[in-house]
Amino acid sequence: MRAMTEPTPFPPCPAPFNMARHVLQAGSTTPDRIALQILRAGGAERWSFARLIAAVRGTGTGLLQAGLAPGDRVLMRLGNTVDFPVAYLGALAAGLVPVPSSTQLTRPEITRIAHEISPALVLAADGAALPEHPAPVLAQDALHAMQDLPACDWHMGSPDRPGYIIYTSGSGGQPRAVVHAHRAIWARRMMWDGWYELTPEDRMLHAGAFNWTYTLGTGLMDPWAIGATALIPEPGAPLGLMLRRFDATIFAAVPGVYRQLTKDGRHLDLPHLRHGLSAGEKLPEVTREAWRAATGREIYEALGMSECSTYVSGSPGRPAAPGAAGFAQQGRRVAVLDAQGQPVARGQEGMLAIHRSDPGLMLGYLGPGGPELPLRGAWFETGDCVRMGADGAITYVGRTDDMMNAGGFRVSPLEVERALAQHPDIHEIACTEVSLREGVSVIAAFYTADAPIEEAALMAFAAEQLARYKQPRLYRHCASLPRSANGKLSRRALRTDFEAAA
Secondary structure: OEOEOOOOOOOOOOOOEOHHHHHHHHHHOOOOOEEEEEEEOOEEEEEEHHHHHHHHHHHHHHHHHOOOOOOOEEEEEOOOOOHHHHHHHHHHHOOOEEEEOOOOOOHHHHHHHHHHHOOOEEEEOOOOOOOOOOOOEEEHHHHHHHHHOOOOOOOOEOOOOEEEEEEOOOOOOOOOEEEEEOOHHHHOHHHHHHHHOOOOOOEEEEOOOOOOHHHHHHHHHHHHHHOOEEEEEOOOOOHHHHHHHOOOOEEEEOHHHHHHHHOOOOOOOOOOOOEEEEOOOOOOHHHHHHHHHHHOOOEEEEEEEOOOEEEEEOEOOEOOOOOOOEEEOOOOOEEEEOOOOOEOEOOOEEEEEEEOOOOOOOOEEEEOOEEEOOOEOOEEEEEEEEEEOOOOOEEEEEEOOOOEEEOOEEEOHHHHHHHHOOOOOEEEEEEEEEEEEOOEEEEEEEEEEOOOOOHHHHHHHHHHHOOHHHOOOEEEEOOOOOEOOOOOEOHHHHHHHHHHHO
8 A cells, every 4th residue: 555645525715705703703793702811920911803904904904005005025033922923814815925033043044034025114123133224113102003004905816825824844955935825724624633633613722933934824813713822821830730729621832842741740730621732843752652641631732834834734623543643634645755765665664745726735945936736746845754664643743854874774862852851961962964073973962961961871861762773882971852943843953053162
């Protein structure tokens, strides 16, 4: 049996269509329901759906009055406030193309982006680095004032027209501009059952910031599209307390957040929580087990990427077996391909690929003539190395650019990390292949612990867990491990820093 799936039927995106209208349509039928609560230790700021919809459509009016026209791009330099999702949806409502960007980007970095996307307007928070670009800049105070303007009309059109642009994390090199269609939000409905088991009665607490795409999609857009309530804690708010006090029913976070919540081994009493969600990087089994012990609840993992959001996941209705990421969601068509672009047999490793017909797949990377979708035949290759089991379950092995080579054997860093993470004194660990000198490379392990651990002891521990060719040849104690702005572990940074210091 070949490692590919045939999708079950999924209704096509209606036309004409507007992404912002779709996100807010369910809430318009329950205008007094709470759409958003911004959580603080001393209470919460509440936004009803009526208030949210008015702010979004007023912002759309203001952007049009500023001289913008449908199709214009709006570069967002906004921080972790509710103005971010309001401006994002306001731009979409008016037919503009928002381009979110991290406020941590430097002036040279954001200048490169601005010259690539040619924005008609820059929305800027105080202190955010601005690009060297002729586009006018609208300050956040002036943007916020637009929320009180009369409602704009929904800009309706083809669901396949460009809706928004996001940038990849740069794990494959230079960050790339990903152009998504308005229909991308419709495709996210596949996650409602395939990952979240989301209902209108849910209260989704996302641990991330407003201006992070994981929060924007899973924490805000998806709950609002079904008419549920989104809970976003302010930075520094105690998450365990927030989950309990505000009756969260679903919790979404990256693996590191789950690890922090369970590191002291205490029980977490969360009577309303049904389950947790994890994405962004592989969830370690030790973290899953610690969460289960602390809460009695499960974590359901998802695999995705900027180019297609999440498309493989476990769910309460179809949980993945230990070690597996999950199954292709309803409506998805995926395959595991060999080096020649042909599906491998089930159980064999290969590159995960998404069929070009997937409604959530990007229009393409921004190019001089418009979006360019790189395909091999009918498939978009993700760069993820996986195996597909006989039951269709997909097990993540690692990124193709993270795979290590030991004496001709390919080794997944995740496999080595999982084994060594069981050492009682190690807090976090990351493994990568490093070059000692030209033509000589070894597997190296970088770890955090209260104090350096004797290397001989670590080698003996690894010998008990791993085949010889999988064992690291050197170990380095670190104060912390490098991560991207989105919290993803950066093995590339470890490798670069080590080789620069050698």
